[in-house]
Amino acid sequence: MKLSFHGAARSVTGSRHLLEMPGNRILLDCGLFQGQRQEADRQNRFLGFDPRSIQAVLLSHAHIDHSGALPVLGKHQFRGNVHMTRATVDLAAVMLEDSARLQENDCAYLNKKENRRGKRCLQPFYESRDARAIIRRFVGARYGDTIKVTPRVTASFHDVGHILGSAAIRLKYSARGNSTTVLFSGDLGRSQMPILRDPTPPPSCDVLIIESTYGDRLHEEAGEALTQKAQQLVAHAKEHKSKIIVPAFALGRTQDLVMRIKRLVAEGRIDPLPIYIDSPLASKVTDVFRKHPECYDEETFRTFTSEGDPFAARYIRYVSSPEESKRLNEMKGPCVIIASSGMCEGGRVVHHLKHGIQDEANIIAIVGFQAEHTLGRRLVEGWDVVPIFGIPTPRRAQVVVFNGLSAHADRNDLLAYVRAISPAPQQVFVVHGEEKQALSLGAAIQTEHPGMAVVVPAKDSIYEI
Ligand SMILES: [Zn+2]
Incomplete structure (x- = not known):
């Protein structure tokens, strides 16, 4: 068997790993590379292998850095099935x-600008029709079921509590009376997350491919510390009639925040205040969440059976039209506006920042990871003047950073996951982490398990397993 890495190797974006067995080529994830334009162009137009030679894809979860290059496969004559959990089928489609x-709009905008300078025309990596074509090849499975992928390969999906539908994938290849099992962790979640069940213990495997997003870090702030910070924020907002602007990813983070706020209100820890979810994508994603109670944890399932809709409350409003979104600019606080994109690189949240950032009563609450060079990162770094739509804008609003809301396992969780595999795997590949994170986790696994062959693969490297 051969295993090669075509993305998210010593980096976190564009997850794509290829398994080759005699007569079988199976792809694990097919993520979009996100980064600077030229590099993204190179990485997303050429996936690093011939899509026609792939028989099937197994998808760990719907985040774009894991699923976003699937339509590129379809564009290049891939004719197999794409297997994933049932919730992931609906989420990945959205x-x-x-x-x-987004790509069509971006290209149209840039081409309009470039045309004026007589430059060449840009093409999106794929268009809506390519997305629709690959979605027709999606096949949904239940957690734990064994599915036949090719005559010699079976697979099963195991809940990892990262986002709705997220799974570790166990693949088994059988030939001439022998079998080899590979476990791909996808993105590992954490226990005690709202909505989701805790990660299930890992099944046995010969070879493990494990993520390392937080391979060198521990999540600090948790439980009571987080609650107290939220209480202070809401009290401040009530007193100063603040708008709390929260940049949040539409998939996962937004629903997680809604549930956390609802829980604090129900427990009487904070007073309810108007909450606007201003993201059409987040609304669509939340609709998918409503369709999949089979993925809920006990608390969310109880709300679902007693109240019907776990994501609704009288103080929560899902904003759809651009007009209603604009009206929020004129509105007085206290209120919370949750909008995407999560790193303030586009979307409605940038408009809310433009209108709200110069008011010292307002608060910008950062609740997720902010990559370098993004507007979100500049806010975290405390810049006094930030570029918004290219215009230097003074920041008077206060920035409050919440660490510890991550949906990713930290170093201790990752090490515990490896420890829980029985019998221990012989080979471990550490992927999906910046180099420092991946190398650090790899070294820690090696120290704990001297008998394992631990590798931190570079991009496009190939290994015999
Ligand atoms: Zn993810």
Whole structure:
């Protein structure tokens, strides 16, 4: 068997790993590379292998850095099935249609600008019709069921509590009376997350491919510390009639925040205040969440059976039209506006920042990871003047950073996951982490398990397993 890495190797974006067995080529994830334009162009137009030679894809979850290049496969004559959990089928469909639309709009905008300078025409990586074509090849499975992928390969999906539908994938290849099992962790979640069940213990495997997003870090702030910070924020907002602007990813983070706020209100820890979810994509994603109670944890399932809709409350409003979104600019606080994109690189949240950032009563609450060079990162770094739509804008609003809301396992969780595999795997590949994170986790696994062959693969490297 051969295993090669075509993305998210010593980096976190564009997850794509290829398994080759005699007569079988199976792809694990097919993520979009996100980064600077030229590099993204190179990485997303050429996937690093011939899509026609792939028999099937197994998808760990619907985040775009894991699923976002699937339509590129379809464009290049891939004719197999794409297997994933049932919730991931619905989520990935929404995400890919949105991704195609974003690319079409981006290219149209840039081409309009470039045309004036007589430059060449840009093409999106894929269009809506490519997204629709690959979505027709999606096949949904239940957690734990064994599915036949090819005559010699079976697979099963195991809940990892990262986002709705997220799974570790166990693949088994059988030939001439022997079998080899590979476990791909996808993105590992954490226990005690709202909505989701805790990660299930890992099944046995010969070879493990494990993520390392937080391979060198521990999540600090948790439980009571987080609650107290939220209480202070709401009290401040009530007193100063603040708008709390929260940049949040439409998939996962937004629903997680809604549930956390609802829980604090129900427990009487904070007073309810108007909450606007201003993201059409987040609304669509939340609709998918409503369709999949089979993925809920006990608390969310109880709300679902007693109240019907776990994501609704009288103080929560899902904003759809651009007009209503604009009206929020004129509105007085206290209120919370949750909008995407999560790193303030586009979307409605940038408009809310433009209108709200110069008012010292307002608060910008950062609740997720902010990559370098993004507007979100500049806010975290405390810049006094930030560029918004290219215009230097003074920041008077206060920035409050919440660490510890991550949906990713930290270093201790990752090490515990490896420890829980019985019998221990012989080979471990550490992927999906910046180099420092991946190398650090790899070294820690090696120290704990001297008998394992631990590798931190570079991009496009190939290994015999
Ligand atoms: Zn993810």
